[in-house]
Amino acid sequence: xxxxxxxxxxxxxxxxxxxxxxxxxxxxxxxxxxxxxxxxxxxxxxxxxxxxxxxxxxxxxxxxxxxxxxxxxxxxxxxxxxxxxxxxxxxxxxxxxxxxxxxxxxxxxxxxxxxxxxxxxxxxxxxxxxxxxxxxxxxxxxxxxxxxxxxxxxxxxxxxxxxxxxxxxxxxxxxxx
Amino acid sequence: xxxxxxxxxxxxxxxxxxxxxxxxxxxxxxxxxxxxxxxxxxxxxxxxxxxxxxxxxxxxxxxxxxxxxxxxxxxxxxxxxxxxxxxxxxxxxxxxxxxxxxxxxxxxxxxxxxxxxxxxxxxxxxxxxxxxxxxxxxxxxxxxxxxxxxxxxxxxxxxxxxxxxxxxxxxxxxxxxxxxxxxxxxxxxxxxxxxxxxxxxxxxxxxxxxxxxxxxxxxxxxxxxxxxxxxxxxxxxxxxxxxxxxxxxxxxxxxxxxxxxxxxxxxxxxxxxxxxxxxxxxxxxxxxxxxxxxxxxxxxxxxxxxxxxxxxxxxxx
Numbered sequence: 001x002x003x004x005x006x007x008x009x010x011x012x013x014x015x016x017x018x019x020x021x022x023x024x025x026x027x028x029x030x031x032x033x034x035x036x037x038x039x040x041x042x043x044x045x046x047x048x049x050x051x052x053x054x055x056x057x058x059x060x061x062x063x064x065x066x067x068x069x070x071x072x073x074x075x076x077x078x079x080x081x082x083x084x085x086x087x088x089x090x091x092x093x094x095x096x097x098x099x100x101x102x103x104x105x106x107x108x109x110x111x112x113x114x115x116x117x118x119x120x121x122x123x124x125x126x127x128x129x130x131x132x133x134x135x136x137x138x139x140x141x142x143x144x145x146x147x148x149x150x151x152x153x154x155x156x157x158x159x160x161x162x163x164x165x166x167x168x169x170x171x172x173x174x175x176x177x
Numbered sequence: 178x179x180x181x182x183x184x185x186x187x188x189x190x191x192x193x194x195x196x197x198x199x200x201x202x203x204x205x206x207x208x209x210x211x212x213x214x215x216x217x218x219x220x221x222x223x224x225x226x227x228x229x230x231x232x233x234x235x236x237x238x239x240x241x242x243x244x245x246x247x248x249x250x251x252x253x254x255x256x257x258x259x260x261x262x263x264x265x266x267x268x269x270x271x272x273x274x275x276x277x278x279x280x281x282x283x284x285x286x287x288x289x290x291x292x293x294x295x296x297x298x299x300x301x302x303x304x305x306x307x308x309x310x311x312x313x314x315x316x317x318x319x320x321x322x323x324x325x326x327x328x329x330x331x332x333x334x335x336x337x338x339x340x341x342x343x344x345x346x347x348x349x350x351x352x353x354x355x356x357x358x359x360x361x362x363x364x365x366x367x368x369x370x371x372x373x374x375x376x377x378x379x380x381x382x383x384x385x386x387x388x389x390x391x392x393x394x395x396x397x398x399x400x401x402x403x404x405x406x407x408x409x410x411x412x413x414x415x416x417x418x419x420x421x422x423x424x425x426x427x428x429x430x431x432x433x434x435x436x437x438x439x440x441x442x443x444x445x446x447x448x449x450x451x452x453x454x455x456x457x458x459x460x461x462x463x464x465x466x467x468x469x470x471x472x473x474x475x476x477x478x479x480x481x482x483x484x485x486x487x488x489x490x491x492x493x494x
Contacts, residue, residue: 019367024366026333026365026385027365030332030382033350036208037205037206040206041206049204053206056206114200115200115201115204118197136183137194137197137198137201140198140205142184142185142186143185144185161183161184165193168197
C-alpha cells in the first residue's frame with residue numbers, strides 16, 4: 001500500500017539523517033544522492049546553471065557542518081531547502097559584482113544554448129512554479145516524487161505544474177513571435 | 178490523458194512537455210562525489226579559480242581511453258597511470274579517473290598496490306591509500322599493510338586486509354565484492370562484514386553491507402540469506418539455517434549480529450552444530466551479544482591467516 005511505502009521511506013530517511021547526524025559519512029552520502037537533484041533544482045531556479053553545480057556541493061558541506069544542530073530529523077528536507085535558498089540568495093547578491101558565467105569548465109558535456117534559453121524563461125516565472133517545473137522537466141521527477149521530496153501536497157504540485165507549464169508555454173510562444 | 182503525462186509521465190505524451198523535457202534533460206544534476214576537502218571559491222575569487230580549472234583541467238590520456246579530471250592543484254600521490262607511450266602520469270589527490278567503455282586501465286603504486294579499472298568506471302583518488310569508487314569495477318591487488326588501503330563506495334567503506342579482490346559499484350550505488358586472496362572488511366552504519374578469499378558480499382544504499390557468503394555455497398542458501406537481508410524474511414532465515422554447511426558458518430556468524438531474540442537463537446544453535454564453539458562462546462553469552470563470545474565464535478571459524486584481526490577495532494566491543 002502506498003501509505004505504508006511512504007511511511008517506510010520516511011522512516012528509512014529519518015534513520016539516514018540520524019546516522020548522518022552521528023557522523024556516518026556513508027549515510028550522509030546517501031542523503032546527498034537522494035536530495036542532490038532537488039537542491040540542484042532549487043539552485044538553478046535562482047542562480048546560473050554553471051554556478052549551481054558548485055553550490056550543490058556548498059549546500060551539502062554546510063549541511064554536514066550544521067547537521068548536529070538539527071533538532072528534528074523529520075525536518076531535514078525543509079531545513080536543507082532553507083539552506084539552499086539562503087545560499088542561492090547570498091550567492092546571487094555577491095555575484096552582482098561579477099560577470100555572468102554559464103560557460104564554465106565542467107566535467108560533463110555542455111548543454112546547448114536552447115536549453116539555457118528555456119531555463120532563463122523558467123527562471124523568470126513566479127517562484128512558486130519555478131522549483132516544481134525544474135524538478136519535473138530538468139530533474140525528471142514525477143509529480144508524486146516531487147511531493148514526497150519537497151513536502152508539498154500532491155494537489156499543490158499538480159497546480160504548480162499545470163499553471164507553471166501554461167505560463168512557460170505562453171512565454172515561449174511569445175518569444176518565438 | 179495529456180495532464181497525466183505532465184503529472185507522472187503516463188498517458189499520451191504532451192508534445193510541448195516532451196519537447197521541453199528533451200531540451201532540458203542535459204541540465205539534470207548528475208551526482209558527483211561530495212568533496213569535503215574542496216571549498217568552492219565564491220564571488221570575485223571565482224574568475225581566477227575558473228581559469229585555473231580551465232588551464233589545468235583535462236589531462237586527457239585519450240590514447241588509453243582514460244580521462245583524468247583535476248579538481249584542484251593538489252598533492253601528488255605515488256599512484257601512476259601509464260599512457261600508451263609508456264610515460265607515466267602521477268595521480269593527485271582529488272582527481273577523478275574515468276575510463277571509457279571497453280577499456281581497461283592500470284594504476285600502480287610501488288608502496289601500495291596495483292588497481293585495474295574496467296571500462297566505464299569512475300574512481301576518485303582521495304589520497305595515497307584512499308580511493309572512492311563511484312561507478313564501475315576495480316580489481317585490486319594490495320601490498321600495503323592490512324587496514325591501510327580504503328575504498329569508499331556510495332554504500333560502504335571497503336577496508337583492505339592484505340589481499341586481492343574485485344569490487345563493482347552499479348549505477349544505483351549498490352555494490353558487489355568478490356575476494357580472491359586475503360580479506361576485505363566492509364563498514365557502514367555500524368555494521369561490518371568480513372569477507373575472506375572465495376567469498377562474496379553485496380551492498381545496498383538502504384542496508385549498507387549485506388551478509389557475506391562463500392561463492393561455492395548452495396544457490397538456495399545464498400538466495401535465502403539474500404531474502405533475509407532484503408526483507409528480514411524469517412521463513413528465509415529458517416531456510417538458510419537449515420541449508421547451511423560447515424563452511425557457511427562464516428555467514429551464520431554474521432547473521433548473529435543481524436538478528437535478535439528467537440532468530441538469533443536459531444542461528445546460534447545451527448552454528449553450534451557446525452562449529453566446535455569454545456566455552457567462552459556459550460549459547461547464553463552469544464544470545465546476549467557478548468563481545469568475548471562473538472570473538473570466541475569467530476576464532477572457532479578457523480579461517481586461515483587472521484593477523485589483521487588483532488588490529489581490527491571490532492565495533493561490537
